[in-house]
Amino acid sequence: MIWLVVFSFRLGTNFQAEAKLREFEGRVIKVSGRISSEPLLQGSIQSFRIGRLVVKTKQYPQYEYGQKVQVSGSLQRRMINKWYSRFSLMYPDVKEVKPDKTKIMGLGWKDWIYDIRGQIELVYNRSIPEPEASLLAGIVLGVKRSLTKDFWLKLQKTSTLHIVVASGYNVTVVIGTVIFALAGWVNRRWAIGGGILAVIVYTIMAGAEPAIVRAAIMGSLAYLAQALGRQSEGFRLLLVAVLGMLTWQPLLVFDVGFQLSIAATLGLMFISPVIKRATGFIKGIGDDIAETSSAQLAVWPIIVISFGNMSLFGILVNGLILWLVPIIMALGAVTAVVGLVWWPLGRLAGWLTYVPLKMMVLVIDWFAEQSWISYQVGELSWLWGIGYYLVLIFIIFKVRNFKSRYVEMDK
Numbered sequence: 423m424i425w426l427v428v429f430s431f432r433l434g435t436n437f438q439a440e441a442k443l444r445e446f447e448g449r450v451i452k453v454s455g456r457i458s459s460e461p462l463l464q465g466s467i468q469s470f471r472i473g474r475l476v477v478k479t480k481q482y483p484q485y486e487y488g489q490k491v492q493v494s495g496s497l498q499r500r501m502i503n504k505w506y507s508r509f510s511l512m513y514p515d516v517k518e519v520k521p522d523k524t525k526i527m528g529l530g531w532k533d534w535i536y537d538i539r540g541q542i543e544l545v546y547n548r549s550i551p552e553p554e555a556s557l558l559a560g561i562v563l564g565v566k567r568s569l570t571k572d573f574w575l576k577l578q579k580t581s582t583l584h585i586v587v588a589s590g591y592n593v594t595v596v597i598g599t600v601i602f603a604l605a606g607w608v609n610r611r612w613a614i615g616g617g618i619l620a621v622i623v624y625t626i627m628a629g630a631e632p633a634i635v636r637a638a639i640m641g642s643l644a645y646l647a648q649a650l651g652r653q654s655e656g657f658r659l660l661l662v663a664v665l666g667m668l669t670w671q672p673l674l675v676f677d678v679g680f681q682l683s684i685a686a687t688l689g690l691m692f693i694s695p696v697i698k699r700a701t702g703f704i705k706g707i708g709d710d711i712a713e714t715s716s717a718q719l720a721v722w723p724i725i726v727i728s729f730g731n732m733s734l735f736g737i738l739v740n741g742l743i744l745w746l747v748p749i750i751m752a753l754g755a756v757t758a759v760v761g762l763v764w765w766p767l768g769r770l771a772g773w774l775t776y777v778p779l780k781m782m783v784l785v786i787d788w789f790a791e792q793s794w795i796s797y798q799v800g801e802l803s804w805l806w807g808i809g810y811y812l813v814l815i816f817i818i819f820k821v822r823n824f825k826s827r828y829v830e831m832d833k
Contacts, residue, residue, distance in 0.1 A: 429668055440474075448498070453475060460487050460564065460567060461486065463567050477510070477514060486536065488532060488536040491518055493516050495514020498510050506673065549773075553783060556570075558754050564586065565586075569586065580739045581718065584682070589634060591747065593625075593640075600613075621642055622642075625638040640659040678724065682721050682725070693719055693814075693818060722810075727807050733795060743785050750779060753774055
């Protein structure tokens, strides 16, 4: 109840801020700030966010996530629904704001993180050809800036766009690797603390998008509970993460990426166990099929309603490529580390990383070229999506209830 009051107050404050922005619609405004989203390059247009504003500018010069800029242009508004509008500046005047190097402390720690990320991207670009280099940067760092518009559309058409969004698996790998590396040197609590710190750094490096922030909160809380000797439960962790994020930024409730992240996580929690019982007899791939299918079933209505695109074989495509993601992440991390230390060794690691990347690109390219892989459905009401989820919840409840009765009878 207390959270609902706080959320309502924060949401009202954001709506008031939006009302003030509407007063400047069609007028020239000037804003300064850091680029708060990963710049996305599609064709000759480069787009990024500065707080609430979406900036769309020409392809060059290319800007970086976290870079401080000053933007001047005419404010435009596009109504998403009766509660929420998107404000943008189309082809404004953009100027980079140089950091003040006269400060005693020099560049801030965020600038250091952004600089490291830029160097890792450079290692990938020098070691691997395109589009594999951009795909690797997307899988490891969530960087989507260098993806061509053609390949972006292929990812969207095959329902594989999520692979270039840093999420739960990335967080698990980062925190698990750091804890394992520190385990022999410090006690477990300190190792977990180091892992949580590494996740914070990685979250900033990956663009701090809703999916990675949600995963970082859940992963950090789970390991923190372990360090304190407490038990943690997945749904409660998700609830804490969602409530915390919405308290901080209430307008995330309208963010498609945030919605997809929550839906996919709930699918893994509640749909996956049901499918695993049906596919568990398929040794080696039963779990992969269950996790892929559950996430796809959970996010399907949001994708169809938001983008008007229905991918009929998204589960199949994901099933064919997702097993490559852990391999690519491991090799990509090795390529980044050794490439930063010694460039020739990084190039050698890049050749090894190229193999699974090329396999993934070939699968995506082939399916994207098939006319039957997806089709446009036009605009659909959210009532249709609500009906879909109600039916899905009913089926899950019945299956779980049936299994409970079966277990009791068996006893």
